[in-house]
Amino acid sequence: MDLKLSGKIAVVTGASKGIGLAITRALVAEGVHVVAGARTVPPELAGVRVVQGDLTSPEGPAQLIDAAIAEFGGLDILVNNVGGVTPRTGGFLSVTDDDWLTALTINFLAAVRTTRAAVPHLLERGAGSIVTIASVNATLPDPLVIDYSAAKAALLSFCKSLSKELGPQGIRVNTISPGPVSTGLWLGDAGVAATVGQAKGLDPDAVAKQAAGDAVTGRFTQPAEVADLVLLLAGGRAANVTGTDILIDGGMTPTL
Numbered sequence: 001m002d003l004k005l006s007g008k009i010a011v012v013t014g015a016s017k018g019i020g021l022a023i024t025r026a027l028v029a030e031g032v033h034v035v036a037g038a039r040t041v042p043p044e045l046a047g048v049r050v051v052q053g054d055l056t057s058p059e060g061p062a063q064l065i066d067a068a069i070a071e072f073g074g075l076d077i078l079v080n081n082v083g084g085v086t087p088r089t090g091g092f093l094s095v096t097d098d099d100w101l102t103a104l105t106i107n108f109l110a111a112v113r114t115t116r117a118a119v120p121h122l123l124e125r126g127a128g129s130i131v132t133i134a135s136v137n138a139t140l141p142d143p144l145v146i147d148y149s150a151a152k153a154a155l156l157s158f159c160k161s162l163s164k165e166l167g168p169q170g171i172r173v174n175t176i177s178p179g180p181v182s183t184g185l186w187l188g189d190a191g192v193a194a195t196v197g198q199a200k201g202l203d204p205d206a207v208a209k210q211a212a213g214d215a216v217t218g219r220f221t222q223p224a225e226v227a228d229l230v231l232l233l234a235g236g237r238a239a240n241v242t243g244t245d246i247l248i249d250g251g252m253t254p255t256l
């Protein structure tokens with residue numbers, strides 16, 4: 001199937017690992033010119049234009065978009081992927097103002113700022129697609145990730161509002177909400193499984209196995225499976241899809 005992506009120009013945030021790396025690879029494989037934003041440059045990104053910078057800084061997002069425009073002269077697709085989570089194993093009262101600001105900045109404000117920098121260029125094209133990676137926690141709030149859940153819920157609200165403003169001008173805005181995905185965020189040394197395991201005296205593998213069991217498919221989602229949804233939403237095949245959220249959680253969400 002031609003996804004109508006070839007020759008397009010895209011920016012992907014948080015592109016050096018995990019889901020962002022899978023999205024970058026998938027877009028490149030479809031013939032998209034990708035500008036990737038992250039703090040580090042892994043060997044897997046050889047041949048891709050990487051802009052190193054801190055996307056939680058006020059100026060980081062605009063610098064990334066400016067670099068894409070300088071390199072390729074325009075922008076068609078923005079993928080807001082950067083995010084991070086720290087399980088609050090000490091409960092709500094242990095979560096400080098700094099913790100809240102950190103979570104809201106990386107999971108919400110970074111996307112707002114990147115989108116603000118990108119939209120004028122998408123408007124110039126008269127068409128475009130913004131895809132933002134949220135989380136099942138946007139609609140399944142969890143005290144263990146109380147700040148992350150609130151930030152992801154805010155992302156869904158922001159993207160829905162924006163879809164209404166930009167739809168008449170040809171720009172589509174959608175979100176993808178994954179359940180647990182096999183990346184460092186969940187399975188790394190400082191990931192959710194390790195942190196929760198340490199707090200509960202459990203092996204990280206046992207924590208991950210329990211999370212996998214919450215999905216009716218009994219497993220984590222693979223980063224490439226999230227990337228495939230991005231390809232669909234970013235490309236011209238989904239030209240009348242906007243203001244929506246697509247779940248990819250192996251059936252974990254119990255509600256309609």
Ligand SMILES: NC(=O)c1ccc[n+]([C@@H]2O[C@H](COP(=O)([O-])OP(=O)(O)OC[C@H]3O[C@@H](n4cnc5c(N)ncnc54)[C@H](OP(=O)(O)O)[C@@H]3O)[C@@H](O)[C@H]2O)c1
Binds near residue numbers: 133178186
């Ligand atoms: N994994 C899951 O289970 C899951 C589930 C639902 C939603 N999500 C969402 O999916 C997105 C990607 O998650 P992931 O699992 O792929 O996470 P990950 O493996 O931890 O990767 C995060 C990416 O963001 C970059 N990054 C982190 N802080 C940054 C900063 N301050 N400035 C610039 N780049 C930064 C990292 O690169 P550097 O370290 O090189 O900067 C890395 O490329 C996030 O929004 C997350 O909330 C993940």
